[in-house]
Amino acid sequence: RSAALLARQERWESSARTYPRHLPIALAEGAGSFVRDVDGNVFIDFLAGAGVLSLGHNHPELVAAVRQQLDSLTHGLDFPTPAKDAFTQAQLSMLAPELRRRTRLHFCGPTGANAVEAAVKLCKIATGRGGIISFRGAFHGSTHATMALSGLVSQKAPVRDGMPGVHFFPYTTGGPAPDSGAGNGADQLEQALRDSNGGIPLPAAVIMEMVQGEGGNLVAGTDFVRRVREVTRALGIPLIVDEVQTGCGRTGTWFAYQQYGIEPDVVVASKALSGIGLPVAVILYDTALDTWAPGAHIGTFRGNQLAFAAGVEAIRVIRRDNILGNVRRRGAQIADRLAGLTRNPWVRQVRGRGLMWGIDMADPLDGRPATEVAAAVQRRALRHGLIVERGGREDAVVRILPPLNVTGEVVDTACSILVDAVSRPAA
Numbered sequence: 001r002s003a004a005l006l007a008r009q010e011r012w013e014s015s016a017r018t019y020p021r022h023l024p025i026a027l028a029e030g031a032g033s034f035v036r037d038v039d040g041n042v043f044i045d046f047l048a049g050a051g052v053l054s055l056g057h058n059h060p061e062l063v064a065a066v067r068q069q070l071d072s073l074t075h076g077l078d079f080p081t082p083a084k085d086a087f088t089q090a091q092l093s094m095l096a097p098e099l100r101r102r103t104r105l106h107f108c109g110p111t112g113a114n115a116v117e118a119a120v121k122l123c124k125i126a127t128g129r130g131g132i133i134s135f136r137g138a139f140h141g142s143t144h145a146t147m148a149l150s151g152l153v154s155q156k157a158p159v160r161d162g163m164p165g166v167h168f169f170p171y172t173t174g175g176p177a178p179d180s181g182a183g184n185g186a187d188q189l190e191q192a193l194r195d196s197n198g199g200i201p202l203p204a205a206v207i208m209e210m211v212q213g214e215g216g217n218l219v220a221g222t223d224f225v226r227r228v229r230e231v232t233r234a235l236g237i238p239l240i241v242d243e244v245q246t247g248c249g250r251t252g253t254w255f256a257y258q259q260y261g262i263e264p265d266v267v268v269a270s271k272a273l274s275g276i277g278l279p280v281a282v283i284l285y286d287t288a289l290d291t292w293a294p295g296a297h298i299g300t301f302r303g304n305q306l307a308f309a310a311g312v313e314a315i316r317v318i319r320r321d322n323i324l325g326n327v328r329r330r331g332a333q334i335a336d337r338l339a340g341l342t343r344n345p346w347v348r349q350v351r352g353r354g355l356m357w358g359i360d361m362a363d364p365l366d367g368r369p370a371t372e373v374a375a376a377v378q379r380r381a382l383r384h385g386l387i388v389e390r391g392g393r394e395d396a397v398v399r400i401l402p403p404l405n406v407t408g409e410v411v412d413t414a415c416s417i418l419v420d421a422v423s424r425p426a427a
């Protein structure tokens with residue numbers, strides 16, 4: 001039945017050509033960290049809606065909150081509503097009090113890309129400058145501007161006339177980072193910005209991820225992030241941190257930037273804000289940037305009351321159940337369980353933070369990304385009941401994004417499946 005549904009959707013709908021190409025299942029229902037396909041097979045879901053389902057599928061308390069909201073108001077456009085107010089206050093409550101006082105929140109439309117677009121516009125309007133600096137391997141979305149800010153040449157190349165004025169610098173990790181360019185990105189950035197003789201003009205913003213998820217689960221180095229912050233602050237360039245994937249607890253703190261001891265000027269959040277997959281996207285930004293006129297960034301679907309109700313409940317559950325503590329403990333468990341994989345010659349690196357991990361696979365002879373081997377690992381994991389994702393240049397990094405409330409037992413089972421799949425991908 002999965003195959004039949006997939007064939008039907010491929011016939012009529014081109015978006016079915018993405019995930020199901022490598023994970024050929026049709027989903028019927030989900031519960032917690034598990035999902036059942038239409039044929040009755042049950043899988044551990046370590047894709048979790050691309051990191052969206054932070055409290056797993058159909059968390060009962062979130063479902064109840066949505067049901068209750070469903071009876072009063074579903075769509076509120078931009079009008080003030082109690083659900084929207086509660087959501088805004090809940091989000092702000094996750095920031096340090098000092099920061100909260102100088103933070104504004106803007107609802108941007110349903111997706112992460114909408115919010116990145118808003119962040120870029122905000123900074124262009126506030127600085128009066130064009131040009132944005134991004135980093136190699138970045139992913140910020142699939143709209144024109146966000147695609148231009150992303151590294152994915154394969155997606156960009158066929159689309160002509162992308163957004164001009166984007167410059168890329170190497171993304172520097174704490175350890176060796178095979179694909180992100182040579183040298184220290186912060187040094188090169190500073191040199192280019194301070195060079196009055198062939199450098200680049202001051203941009204409207206620098207945008208970066210603390211962990212490049214789609215880019216292959218590359219974790220930014222602490223020095224790198226701090227230096228980027230120093231340089232941007234010294235030169236008056238707003239720093240946008242894209243926390244669409246790393247945010248809402250994914251890396252063990254509410255936002256990943258909090259682990260780097262920096263304060264961005266703009267934070268972008270979306271995916272897990274509702275905890276249950278209802279669309280919502282925001283930017284949180286320094287009031288000093290608040291010079292854009294009313295209506296500068298609008299959108300019909302900014303008032304999803306169901307997402308707001310779920311998001312408020314998600315934060316309540318995350319606090320009550322110490323979910324951030326669980327992310328750190330389960331993250332350490334995964335690090336421990338996957339550490340031995342680096343003895344496998346095809347595994348170049350195992351890296352991650354919190355509940356965001358990647359196994360980087362490369363050919364031991366020539367060091368090239370081992371796309372086919374990673375695909376075989378993904379297929380074998382699926383056959384044994386575990387859904388994993390791939391990313392990075394050439395899709396050679398096997399990635400996991402478990403729900404943040406995953407149990408130690410499920411992590412243990414999933415790691416056994418993964419270790420087996422990496423050890424014998426072709427079996």
Ligand code: PMP
Pocket residue numbers: 050110111112113114116139140141142209213214242243244245246270271
């Ligand atoms: N930024 C980052 C860091 C992301 O990981 C993603 C989605 N994978 C996006 C932006 C785009 O979000 P959306 O797909 O909701 O537009």
